[in-house]
Amino acid sequence: MDNTVTRTRLGSVVPDLRPLSGPESLDPLLERIGGARYVLVGEASHGTAEFYRWRAELTRRLIEEKDFTFVAVEGDWPDCQALHRSVTDEPGTPDDPREVLEGFRRWPRWMWANTEVLEFARWLRAHNLQRPPQRRVGFFGLDVYSLWESLHAVVGWLRENAPGQVEPALRAYRCFEPYAEDPQSYAYATRLVPEDCETPVVDLLTKMRRRADEAVPPRGDLSEFAARQNAEVLAGAERYYRTMARGGPQSWNVRDHHMADTLDRLMRYHGPHAKAVVWEHNTHIGDARATDMAYAGMVNVGQLVRERHADQGVVLVGFGTYEGEVTAADTWGAPPERMPVPPAREGSVEYLLHHATGGRTALLLLDSAGPDGRSAAEWGRESLPHRAIGVVYHPGSERRGNYVPTVLARRYDAFLHVDRTGALTPLRPAEPETGEEETWPTGQ
CATH class of the missing domain: 3.40.1660.10 (EreA-like (biosynthetic domain))
Incomplete structure (x- = not known):
């Protein structure tokens, strides 16, 4: 030409x-x-x-x-939260982000556990160490796939911080338990039978949202925010896998709406001058x-x-x-x-x-x-x-x-x-x- x-x-x-x-x-x-x-x-x-x-x-x-x-x-939110904690030097985290990246488990791991991301993560940690904790630059996951990881995280956080509210999380856990932590099994089960885990998940999310709205955590303390976000991931993942089994574009839309909504939550958390x-x-x-x-x-x-x-x-x-x-x-x-x-x-x-x-x-x-x-x-x-x-x-x-x-x-x-x-x-x-x-x- x-x-x-x-x-x-x-x-x-x-x-x-x-x-x-x-x-x-x-x-x-x-x-x-x-x-x-x-x-x-x-x-x-x-x-x-x-x-x-x-x-x-x-x-x-x-x-x-x-x-x-x-x-x-x-x-994924849980994996990236671990990397966030490392690059912002939270107590008890590895000095080298490589240890965190090598712990990423969900396929395709190479998307984030690669030499280019490692180089950036090391730079970000070094950059953050020169700044006060409240001004350190974060690293977060937007995606929707970590259904079981996020469910485990919610149950663990509630047991430690709000033991009286653990039961809604356990109801959701018991609903998913027969599928042996296999999202594909859950997706196809909802295609064959009318029962699904939407109701206990929505109930858990409603309670987590109400708790997050009532709490005013100090800026820089992501614990409460992360717990609510894991509940959002759980709800998004349940809906994603349920719609995926039925085919069509809806599961794609569920996923991208979840990512855009997560970005909005992060911006609100970081305040009116935040940039992403x-x-x-x-x-x-x-x-x-x-x-x-x-x-x-x-x-x-x-x-x-x-x-x-x-x-x-x-x-x-x-x-x-x-x-x-x-x-x-x-x-x-x-x-x-x-x-x-x-x-x-x-x-x-x-x-x-x-x-x-x-x-x-x-x-x-x-x-x-x-x-x-x-x-x-x-x-x-x-x-x-x-x-x-x-x-x-x-x-x-x-x-x-x-x-x-x-x-x-x-x-x-x-x-x-x-x-x-x-x-x-x-x-x-x-x-x-x-x-x-x-x-x-x-x-x-």
């Missing part, structure tokens, strides 16, 4: 490509972010080192230069309304945060690559492998950017003005294929299922194109067994 055609397809986005070579080359993006309170940073796969590296570089600068309050990720960096897959942070997800009745975190908080400043940052390698699995629950990422499909966002950049890493600011004064949003109305790789990946057949029709300038505010990428390095190559099904629809 010649340069003329490339420019026609990408419009004024091409003249606004800015080379990326180091942290200082992110200056235009920092200027674009300005005073925004929400910066959502994506990834085109869960297993690409450069996506994690550039995301960490941007986050460091947001913390150091714009005083961002916490990082919220596509991870969110790390998730492009499919979660890129506005769903700019893709075919909208036609399927699906929403996502990026859309919800824009709808709820546009007046407070929301910046969505996507990622993409032309070719390289990725860490992924052949089937759900399998050990991670280093896999090739073939050259991007002709006519895709990644293919066009590969030719437009001459094979280099570059930043696009998608709402800046083009050469004739029109904004990129006015130019970039064409829907183009945009690659998305999940935790399960088959390079030989990716053209049939790994591209999302996308209007780039409506989906993101900025986009980082890394032309050739490498695979993440897991801290431990072996993965634990899992009873969970692949996240609908693509393991993202």
Whole structure:
């Protein structure tokens, strides 16, 4: 494809490509972010080192230069709370976050237990040690999967702090107990019989919410908040697994609403001046309304945060690559492998950017003005294929299922194109067994 055609397809986005070579080359993006309170940073796969590296570089600068309050990720609340306690140096926590990351158990563990996250966590801990406890930057999980872990956490917290209120938690525990801590078994049981655990879970959540509303914990003490959040996770997970068994887009929507609601709770907890960096897959942070997800009745975190908080400043940052390698699995629950990422499909966002950049890493600011004064949003109305790789990946057949029709300038505010990428390095190559099904629809 010649340069003329490339420019026609990408419009004024091409003249606004800015080379990326180091942290200082992110200056235009920092200027674009300005005073925004929400910066959502994506990834085109869960297993690409450069996506994690550039995301960490941007986050460091947001913390150091714009005083961002916490990082919220596509991870489980209990695991990430353990990492939060380590990076904020709570009493009794390991000095090295590696010990915590190696304790992550749910598949795919490599999403967080990898060398790039470890490097960032060590930096964050060192940064926090130079700040007073009440101003230390947190690290939290937004996701919905940790049904049993969160249930155990609620029961344990109530036994220690409110023994008179343990019974609602035990009723929920007894309801789930026959499924041997296997979410898939619970999901399919609710498909075959009308009984489910919704009633005891909702009862427990109602009591935890009432208790949290009545309590006024000191700022910096997450104990009460975390207990209520584990109850929220339990309720969200129960609903997620129940709807997953019935098929359709509803389980995806349950999950993304839960993540957006968790982000809102964290912002309220941290106060009116809080600022959040969110790390998730492009499919979660890129506005769903700019893709075919909208036609399927699906929403996502990026859309919800824009709808709820546009007046407070929301910046969505996507990622993409032309070719390289990725860490992924052949089937759900399998050990991670280093896999090739073939050259991007002709006519895709990644293919066009590969030719437009001459094979280099570059930043696009998608709402800046083009050469004739029109904004990129006015130019970039064409829907183009945009690659998305999940935790399960088959390079030989990716053209049939790994591209999302996308209007780039409506989906993101900025986009980082890394032309050739490498695979993440897991801290431990072996993965634990899992009873969970692949996240609908693509393991993202």
